[in-house]
Structures are given as structure tokens and as C-alpha cells.
Amino acid sequence: MAVPDTFLTLAAPAAAEPPKTKGSRFIGEAAPVRTEAEALAAVAAVRAREHAATHVCWAFRLGPGGPKGRSVWRTQDDGEPSGSAGAPILREIEGRDLTNVVVAVTRYYGGTKLGVGGLARAYGEAAGAALDAGRPARGTVRVPVVLRFAFADTAPAMRLLDAFDAEVAEQTFSPDGTELALRVRRSHAAPLRAAFVEATAGRGEVVESR
CATH class of the missing domain: 3.30.230.30 (Impact, N-terminal domain)
Known part of the structure; x- marks a missing residue:
């Protein structure tokens, strides 16, 4: 259930x-x-x-x-x-x-x-x-999801925020790209992870939630 x-x-x-x-x-x-x-x-x-x-x-x-x-x-x-x-x-x-x-x-x-x-x-x-x-x-019950992606994938990654009602808890930049710590509806967490991998053609990384 x-x-x-x-x-x-x-x-x-x-x-x-x-x-x-x-x-x-x-x-x-x-x-x-x-x-x-x-x-x-x-x-x-x-x-x-x-x-x-x-x-x-x-x-x-x-x-x-x-x-x-x-x-x-x-x-x-x-x-x-x-x-x-x-x-x-x-x-x-x-x-x-x-x-x-x-x-x-x-x-x-x-x-x-x-x-x-x-x-x-x-x-x-x-x-x-x-x-x-x-x-x-x-x-609303929200859970953490952390995404990491290169600067070239910023546009497709950010489009997911509205599609999955995601709140940005923290945004960190490095020479390799961006890390986004998100809070998303519990039922949206798994679909968002899958959509992120697809949107970045597998280049993006879903890292350990914190």
C-alpha cells in the first residue's frame, strides 16, 4: 500500500x-x-x-x-x-x-x-x-534527493524541478558542475531520479541523499 x-x-x-x-x-x-x-x-x-x-x-x-x-x-x-x-x-x-x-x-x-x-x-x-x-x-511529506550534473546539462536538469514539484534546499557549484540538494514529494522521488538520468542521457548522477 x-x-x-x-x-x-x-x-x-x-x-x-x-x-x-x-x-x-x-x-x-x-x-x-x-x-x-x-x-x-x-x-x-x-x-x-x-x-x-x-x-x-x-x-x-x-x-x-x-x-x-x-x-x-x-x-x-x-x-x-x-x-x-x-x-x-x-x-x-x-x-x-x-x-x-x-x-x-x-x-x-x-x-x-x-x-x-x-x-x-x-x-x-x-x-x-x-x-x-x-x-x-x-x-506535504517531502524526502531528500541529491542530483549532480555538468553545466552543459543545467537546462534539462532544472526543467525537472517544476515537473516534479521539487524544492531546492541547497545548490553547490564546483569546476565539474552543479550539485542540487532537493526536497520532493515522497511519491515523486523515484520517478524524478529516473527522469533525471534520462534527461541527462546518463551523464547526471543521483548521489546519496542527505
């Missing part, structure tokens, strides 16, 4: 706060991210701003750029009972088929214990409200 070239994420950060649950405030914040480092930085920013909060629980999901399109995810209960916070947040992300998204839910304790079930509902509700407040956006 072919791995899709696009995925659903958020266009921009969003936040929402449902009504209090037995006196506790649950504030959901969602943001688009590209890497685990970005996700953790977003959580750290929430934690620094909401430093008086009882808990800042979170989950993120990254996915379409990984091997065979597999998702990568992490959750954190931040001192709440195991599985009562991070997992419900992740379920809200997955339930909307979103990826490259992090959600943090800040809790200010209201004096009444909620139990595992009550916590799961409250954290899930805040996460869902934040995600629903955001605007969905369609992202």
Missing part, C-alpha cells in the same frame, strides 16, 4: 479552556510542530508561563516523514495517575487524524479529587477543545 504524500496538521497554535471540572481549571493548548525538539520546547514554554500550575500534561504525535510513514508519539502525565492525562490527550489527536501536533493541558487544582476516569475526561475535553479551536492544514 502506498504511503500518502500529505497529512493533516494545524495551521497555527490554538488554545481553549472548557468550564471548570469540580473547581479545577484545565487549559488546553495545541500547536503544529515538525520535530520532537520543537514539541518539547513548546511544552517547556507552557510550563514556564504557567509555573504556578499543579500539572502540565502533554502528548505529541509526529509521523508522515518517518520510515514507511510510521507515527512517533510520546505522552506525559506529569504526576497525575498513570494513563489519566497524556493518553487521553493523545487519543484526541489521533481521533482527528492529526499529526505533527503537540497538545499541552495545564491543570490548576480546584480542591476536589476527580479520580482516574474524571481526570481522563477532563484532560481529553481540554485537549479536544484546543484542537477544535485550531484551523486544520494539509502538509
Whole structure:
């Protein structure tokens, strides 16, 4: 089965706060991210701003750029009972088929214990409200392709960029010619390589992607 070239994420950060649950405030914040480092930085920013909060629980999901399109995810209960916070947040992300998204839910304790079930509902509700407040956006999965060719083959090589929706990440010149580091749609990578070899009559070289 072919791995899709696009995925659903958020266009921009969003936040929402449902009504209090037995006196506790649950504030959901969602943001688009590209890497685990970005996700953790977003959580750290929430934690620094909401430093008086009882808990800042979170989950993120990254996915379409990984091997065979597999998702990568992490959750954190931040001192709440195991599985009562991070997992419900992740379920809200997955339930909307979103990826490259992090959600943090800040809790200010209201004096009444909620139990595992009550916590799961409250954290899930805040996460869902934040995600629903955001605007969905369609992202494109791109992979690296590096081409090397002589100056005489510049015209046929460059014509391929538009034909295959290729983005130039880096262009390097040497006495022997040009090296182009491209980012292309995943499904276009193999056809582009074949078309490049044909366009340059075998003179061009597809080098190790980086």
C-alpha cells in the first residue's frame, strides 16, 4: 500500500479552556510542530508561563516523514495517575487524524479529587477543545534527493524541478558542475531520479541523499 504524500496538521497554535471540572481549571493548548525538539520546547514554554500550575500534561504525535510513514508519539502525565492525562490527550489527536501536533493541558487544582476516569475526561475535553479551536492544514511529506550534473546539462536538469514539484534546499557549484540538494514529494522521488538520468542521457548522477 502506498504511503500518502500529505497529512493533516494545524495551521497555527490554538488554545481553549472548557468550564471548570469540580473547581479545577484545565487549559488546553495545541500547536503544529515538525520535530520532537520543537514539541518539547513548546511544552517547556507552557510550563514556564504557567509555573504556578499543579500539572502540565502533554502528548505529541509526529509521523508522515518517518520510515514507511510510521507515527512517533510520546505522552506525559506529569504526576497525575498513570494513563489519566497524556493518553487521553493523545487519543484526541489521533481521533482527528492529526499529526505533527503537540497538545499541552495545564491543570490548576480546584480542591476536589476527580479520580482516574474524571481526570481522563477532563484532560481529553481540554485537549479536544484546543484542537477544535485550531484551523486544520494539509502538509506535504517531502524526502531528500541529491542530483549532480555538468553545466552543459543545467537546462534539462532544472526543467525537472517544476515537473516534479521539487524544492531546492541547497545548490553547490564546483569546476565539474552543479550539485542540487532537493526536497520532493515522497511519491515523486523515484520517478524524478529516473527522469533525471534520462534527461541527462546518463551523464547526471543521483548521489546519496542527505
